Amino acid sequence: MFINNDVTKATTMQERHVVQPHEAGHPIILSTEDLHVFYGKKEALFEGDLQFGSNQITALIGPSGSGKSTYLRSLNRMNDRIATVTGKIMYRGVDINQPGIDVYEMRRRVGMVFQRPNPFAKSIYDNIAFALRLRGTTDKYALDEVVETSLKQAALWDQVKDDLNKSALALSGGQAQRLCIARAIAVKPDILLLDEPASALDPVSTSQLEDTLLDLKQHYTIIIVTHNMQQAARISEYTAFFNQGRVLEYDTTSQIFTNPQVQVTSDYVSGNFG
Amino acid sequence: MNSKRQNKIAIGALYGIAGLVVLILLALLGYILASGVPQLSWHFLTAPAKAFLKGGGVGVQLFNSFYLLILAMAISFPIALGAAIYLYEYARDNWVTTTIRTAIEILSSLPSVVVGLFGFLFFVVKLRLGFSILSGAFALTFFNLPLLTRSIEDSLRTINLEQREGGLALGLSRWETVTRVILPAAVPSILTGVILSAGRVFGEAAALIYTAGQSAPALNFADWNPFNISSPLNPMRPAETLAVHIWKINSEGIMPDAKAISSGSSAVLIIAILLFNFTARYVGKRLYKRLTSA
Numbered sequence: 001m002f003i004n005n006d007v008t009k010a011t012t013m014q015e016r017h018v019v020q021p022h023e024a025g026h027p028i029i030l031s032t033e034d035l036h037v038f039y040g041k042k043e044a045l046f047e048g049d050l051q052f053g054s055n056q057i058t059a060l061i062g063p064s065g066s067g068k069s070t071y072l073r074s075l076n077r078m079n080d081r082i083a084t085v086t087g088k089i090m091y092r093g094v095d096i097n098q099p100g101i102d103v104y105e106m107r108r109r110v111g112m113v114f115q116r117p118n119p120f121a122k123s124i125y126d127n128i129a130f131a132l133r134l135r136g137t138t139d140k141y142a143l144d145e146v147v148e149t150s151l152k153q154a155a156l157w158d159q160v161k162d163d164l165n166k167s168a169l170a171l172s173g174g175q176a177q178r179l180c181i182a183r184a185i186a187v188k189p190d191i192l193l194l195d196e197p198a199s200a201l202d203p204v205s206t207s208q209l210e211d212t213l214l215d216l217k218q219h220y221t222i223i224i225v226t227h228n229m230q231q232a233a234r235i236s237e238y239t240a241f242f243n244q245g246r247v248l249e250y251d252t253t254s255q256i257f258t259n260p261q262v263q264v265t266s267d268y269v270s271g272n273f274g
Numbered sequence: 275m276n277s278k279r280q281n282k283i284a285i286g287a288l289y290g291i292a293g294l295v296v297l298i299l300l301a302l303l304g305y306i307l308a309s310g311v312p313q314l315s316w317h318f319l320t321a322p323a324k325a326f327l328k329g330g331g332v333g334v335q336l337f338n339s340f341y342l343l344i345l346a347m348a349i350s351f352p353i354a355l356g357a358a359i360y361l362y363e364y365a366r367d368n369w370v371t372t373t374i375r376t377a378i379e380i381l382s383s384l385p386s387v388v389v390g391l392f393g394f395l396f397f398v399v400k401l402r403l404g405f406s407i408l409s410g411a412f413a414l415t416f417f418n419l420p421l422l423t424r425s426i427e428d429s430l431r432t433i434n435l436e437q438r439e440g441g442l443a444l445g446l447s448r449w450e451t452v453t454r455v456i457l458p459a460a461v462p463s464i465l466t467g468v469i470l471s472a473g474r475v476f477g478e479a480a481a482l483i484y485t486a487g488q489s490a491p492a493l494n495f496a497d498w499n500p501f502n503i504s505s506p507l508n509p510m511r512p513a514e515t516l517a518v519h520i521w522k523i524n525s526e527g528i529m530p531d532a533k534a535i536s537s538g539s540s541a542v543l544i545i546a547i548l549l550f551n552f553t554a555r556y557v558g559k560r561l562y563k564r565l566t567s568a
Contacts, residue, residue, distance in 0.1 A: 076443065078439065078442065078443065081366075104445045104446065104447055105445065106445075107442065107443055107444070107445040108444070108445035111443060111444070112439075112443035113443075114436055114439060114440065114443075116436055118434065118436035118437055118439070118440040119440075120437065120440065120441075120455050120459070121437075121458065121459040122458070130454065131444040131445065131446065134446065134450060134454065135445075180440070183440075183444065184443065184444070187444055187445060
């Protein structure tokens with residue numbers, strides 16, 4: 001019976017299966033159309049057409065070199081000097097992948113947290129406040145308030161509220177990563193891009209980080225690249241599976257993990273490769 | 275011979291070589307300090323030199339050395355900083371940057387006497403600056419620029435790429451990222467490089483013989499108007515430095531205590547350079563600690 005079942009499944013397997021999110025209350029805030037990324041002559045991303053619903057968490061999964069990080073980094077144009085990105089990235093109806101766009105302004109709307117925590121060699125307070133000061137917020141009380149709310153949202157406030165003037169480099173890995181999240185949300189973005197944010201953290205910090213992300217989605221749209229499939233399953237509403245520079249499957253996370261429509265996805269999520 | 279034994283012999287040889295280097299350094303330092311320190315006195319450090327009589331000091335030369343050092347640093351540091359930021363933070367790897375790097379490399383391996391002669395022909399003669407502190411400072415800039423650029427570039431290299439991405443991801447421009455994130459983090463290491471290169475500049479003689487000149491006219495330390503000829507601050511006066519003074523006394527000194535003055539000057543020079551080195555280490559460490567653990 002099992003064998004029989006497998007055969008029928010194999011015959012119905014598709015090459016590609018994409019279901020864009022379409023839930024009421026979660027309008028599409030960001031989408032890409034016909035996105036291609038080239039490193040020099042080498043094409044790293046052949047096409048990525050994905051839509052992201054606001055205030056949801058979308059996980060990008062796939063084996064190493066599948067193009068998921070490349071895709072993520074294209075979304076706030078962090079690849080500008082490294083790669084050539086063609087196609088459209090629509091953010092609230094505007095194509096942000098065109099020359100006339102103010103990239104710096106755009107990156108404040110689409111923030112990013114990286115794989116390795118990268119706090120600046122400044123005090124905890126200044127890590128958060130200094131980008132705001134650069135943009136003209138000099139009022140001490142306003143800054144204090146942003147620092148406090150950002151740290152609270154990143155669930156770091158209680159641990160550091162007495163040490164705001166200490167160097168951020170003394171924080172532990174998990175705390176430093178929270179600080180980076182606080183720093184990113186302090187400039188009031190809509191969207192948070194996270195590139196394997198937990199891969200350098202221990203399991204306890206990882207699970208705390210996941211709780212934080214679940215809280216944060218009330219305020220932000222979150223797109224997270226992860227190697228950890230349990231993590232994707234635990235926190236995301238939608239999951240995109242990347243392989244060899246293509247999006248092979250995009251659907252609700254429960255569909256991807258319980259009833260994948262593409263053979264490669266099925267192999268990947270069941271741990272047969274990758 | 276088994277590998278254990280081989281290893282022992284190799285370690286022994288390496289220890290021997292390292293020991294030899296340290297020994298040579300200690301012997302040199304010991305000799306210079308032993309023969310020089312007894313000559314030192316407040317009078318020696320402050321009095322002007324005497325050409326024919328006993329009992330001259332190196333006050334003017336010492337002042338000249340520091341003044342020249344400060345001027346040379348004031349000229350070369352901004353240029354080196356700019357060049358290093360351009361090369362490391364902005365430039366892409368292409369033939370232009372390759373050419374610049376090669377030029378810097380060649381410039382840094384130019385013998386300092388060649389730099390001095392070029393300075394003589396160009397600044398002293400062609401630009402009519404004469405034997406002056408300014409000519410000397412320009413020559414030292416040529417001598418110092420490539421080394422300083424290299425050391426600042428190395429300092430920038432020690433700051434992780436992630437720091438730059440962190441800045442950009444917050445919506446900072448590349449310039450803001452460099453000036454607000456990267457440079458503050460690189461300050462300890464840049465400062466160490468600056469102080470070390472200051473030591474090198476301080477001890478330089480060959481590049482100055484033909485540019486800042488070999489005479490040290492008496493200075494009036496009460497006159498700080500840079501436009502007066504006897505003012506210490508006048509950048510257009512000839513200014514023999516300590517290192518040049520040592521060279522000159524040894525080659526053509528006719529004062530009766532030439533040997534003693536030369537030993538004393540060498541000791542002052544060595545002590546100053548050692549101070550530069552230790553300060554560099556101390557300041558670099560302190561700053562790094564302040565930035566990392568506060």
